[in-house]
Amino acid sequence: MGIVFKYGENVDTDVIIPARHLSTSVPAELAKHCMEDIDAEFVNQVKEGDIIVAGKNFGCGSSREHAPIAIKAAGVSCVIAPTFARIFYRNSFNTGLPILECEEAAVKIQAGDEVEVNFKTGEIRNTTKGETYQAEPFPEFISKIIACDGLVNYVKNNL
Amino acid sequence: MGMTMTQKILAAHAGLKTVKAGQFIEAELDIVLANDITGPVAIKEFQKMGAESVFDKNKVVLVPDHFTPNKDIKAAEQCKMMREFAVDQKIENYFEVGEMGIEHALLPEKGIVVAGDAVIGADSHTCTYGALGAFATGIGSTDMAAGMARGKAWFKVPSAIKFELIGKPTKWVSGKDVILHIIGMIGVDGALYQSMEFMGPGLKNLSMDDRFTMANMAIEAGAKNGIFLVDDKTMEYMKEHKNKNKAFKKKMKVYEPDKDAVYVETYVIDLSKIRPTVAFPHLPENTRTIDDVGEIRIDQVVIGSCTNGRMEDMKVTAKILKGKKVAKNMRLIIFPGTQNIYLECVKNGYAEIFVKAGAVFSTPTCGPCLGGHMGILAAGERAVATTNRNFVGRMGHVESEIYLASPAVAAASAIAGKIFNPEDL
Numbered sequence: 145m146g147i148v149f150k151y152g153e154n155v156d157t158d159v160i161i162p163a164r165h166l167s168t169s170v171p172a173e174l175a176k177h178c179m180e181d182i183d184a185e186f187v188n189q190v191k192e193g194d195i196i197v198a199g200k201n202f203g204c205g206s207s208r209e210h211a212p213i214a215i216k217a218a219g220v221s222c223v224i225a226p227t228f229a230r231i232f233y234r235n236s237f238n239t240g241l242p243i244l245e246c247e248e249a250a251v252k253i254q255a256g257d258e259v260e261v262n263f264k265t266g267e268i269r270n271t272t273k274g275e276t277y278q279a280e281p282f283p284e285f286i287s288k289i290i291a292c293d294g295l296v297n298y299v300k301n302n303l
Numbered sequence: 304m305g306m307t308m309t310q311k312i313l314a315a316h317a318g319l320k321t322v323k324a325g326q327f328i329e330a331e332l333d334i335v336l337a338n339d340i341t342g343p344v345a346i347k348e349f350q351k352m353g354a355e356s357v358f359d360k361n362k363v364v365l366v367p368d369h370f371t372p373n374k375d376i377k378a379a380e381q382c383k384m385m386r387e388f389a390v391d392q393k394i395e396n397y398f399e400v401g402e403m404g405i406e407h408a409l410l411p412e413k414g415i416v417v418a419g420d421a422v423i424g425a426d427s428h429t430c431t432y433g434a435l436g437a438f439a440t441g442i443g444s445t446d447m448a449a450g451m452a453r454g455k456a457w458f459k460v461p462s463a464i465k466f467e468l469i470g471k472p473t474k475w476v477s478g479k480d481v482i483l484h485i486i487g488m489i490g491v492d493g494a495l496y497q498s499m500e501f502m503g504p505g506l507k508n509l510s511m512d513d514r515f516t517m518a519n520m521a522i523e524a525g526a527k528n529g530i531f532l533v534d535d536k537t538m539e540y541m542k543e544h545k546n547k548n549k550a551f552k553k554k555m556k557v558y559e560p561d562k563d564a565v566y567v568e569t570y571v572i573d574l575s576k577i578r579p580t581v582a583f584p585h586l587p588e589n590t591r592t593i594d595d596v597g598e599i600r601i602d603q604v605v606i607g608s609c610t611n612g613r614m615e616d617m618k619v620t621a622k623i624l625k626g627k628k629v630a631k632n633m634r635l636i637i638f639p640g641t642q643n644i645y646l647e648c649v650k651n652g653y654a655e656i657f658v659k660a661g662a663v664f665s666t667p668t669c670g671p672c673l674g675g676h677m678g679i680l681a682a683g684e685r686a687v688a689t690t691n692r693n694f695v696g697r698m699g700h701v702e703s704e705i706y707l708a709s710p711a712v713a714a715a716s717a718i719a720g721k722i723f724n725p726e727d728l
Contacts, residue, residue: 156694156695159696163675166675167381169343169347169381200492201491205427205522205694207429209445230496231522234443234446235442235445283327284327285327295446296351296352296448299352300352
């Protein structure tokens with residue numbers, strides 16, 4: 145269960161974690177600057193388990209894995225959007241940041257709503273509004289990476 | 304059912320006769336690349352995976368180009384970590400600051416990537432190598448680490464959009480204008496998860512440098528990769544840029560799309576109709592032709608990057624700047640893609656033209672493009688840049704603005720002090 149922070153379309157990885165902070169890869173350091181170029185208050189308000197809901201093409205631009213790392217380290221439990229930029233999509237599974245593709249949820253959920261996510265079924269429950277939405281199921285191959293808790297363990301098992 | 308160029312390369316690297324869009328495959332990799340931002344993260348993940356040595360010391364490429372020459376202590380530490388890894392693993396293609404270049408200008412120049420290769424790079428603009436008829440795509444550090452360890456990566460086979468090029472561009476129109484026009488037309492997620500495949504009779508009217516610029520910005524339309532049909536110009540380029548390392552044994556292979564290849568969409572692009580094009584803040588899709596720009600005063604012009612730091616870009620810049628001065632209080636920063644290009648600029652007098660015009664002529668670095676160093680913007684400042692992204696805060700303060708354009712428009716704008724049409728100089 146988490147409170148929703150809502151953003152628009154095409155949120156790019158430069159605003160998720162600006163390049164001026166990329167001279168470190170320490171998750172806690174990156175988390176301090178997460179989203180600061182579009183929402184300076186985010187890091188002060190976010191609590192463990194909170195959820196980001198955004199418009200299409202979330203995570204576009206630079207391939208920096210620092211972006212999903214920063215979001216995860218800031219305490220965010222899940223990002224929900226209609227679509228994700230493809231590198232961010234891969235990076236999220238690889239680093240263990242849960243993401244869900246669901247257009248209905250992205251449209252109907254509002255900032256401040258309380259939302260609960262069942263990753264096994266892809267069911268997203270909006271307890272503030274009393275609504276539920278169904279996310280796209282993960283392809284089988286990606287489920288295998290999720291089951292390993294990211295690509296590192298997947299590769300470890302397959303080296 | 305026929306395959307696209309991309310699908311054919313992926314099938315060959317997965318050891319399969321055919322592949323279909325949507326299929327998950329594991330492909331063998333010819334090159335695995337990282338830079339000083341993504342490399343250190345990848346090295347840590349590589350170690351966590353329990354890997355001891357890279358799959359092939361010739362096929363892992365490490366280029367410290369983003370925050371180099373080291374901009375601060377933290378950057379120096381990151382570069383040091385990558386350098387030590389390169390030495391330890393005997394990485395053949397590690398490029399120290401004096402021999403380096405911006406990775407996507409450097410690798411083709413050194414013949415490290417050739418037609419038919421499958422390449423992953425922990426940098427989103429890895430798609431640049433599609434200009435050579437290779438499959439090349441950006442990935443993150445963990446994928447890079449897995450690639451270094453195993454020489455393989457997983458892919459979802461992409462569907463594709465076909466761009467049929469016809470006609471010949473007019474004098475001041477370059478690959479940058481063509482790709483900005485296309486991104487303006489299809490949007491920043493217009494090719495999401497897909498390939499952009501470029502072919503058609505107009506191809507012969509685009510130089511290799513034009514094609515590198517276009518393939519480079521495929522990511523700005525959300526694409527997995529951009530790829531060009533190989534023609535005489537590609538073959539000539541690869542002949543001139545053969546890799547000198549014999550142990551490397553680079554072999555190129557030309558893949559053409561099947562006659563019945565499936566394209567989800569086909570766009571016919573008449574190159575003769577494209578005007579100099581500018582992308583307004585804060586998305587590459589916010590394009591306008593130079594005729595609709597209006598009066599936009601600017602503070603800084605940046606010419607260079609993996610998008611537009613090649614020889615032709617320097618040549619057109621020199622042509623426009625020759626005997627001229629930049630506007631008062633204008634900061635013009637020119638940074639070539641590689642040390643070779645830098646040297647060529649010195650030899651043929653471009654460096655002198657740049658400096659006499661009032662420009663700074665810098666060592667190759669990604670610095671200014673991503674707001675790293677060497678040209679950061681203050682609040683309220685505006686820049687015209689030949690780079691690839693104009694996101695909020697990309698080049699500095701969140702209240703600064705970036706207008707993306709070709710080197711010709713950028714150079715003309717530096718002289719005029721406002722966004723300016725090179726045709727009107």
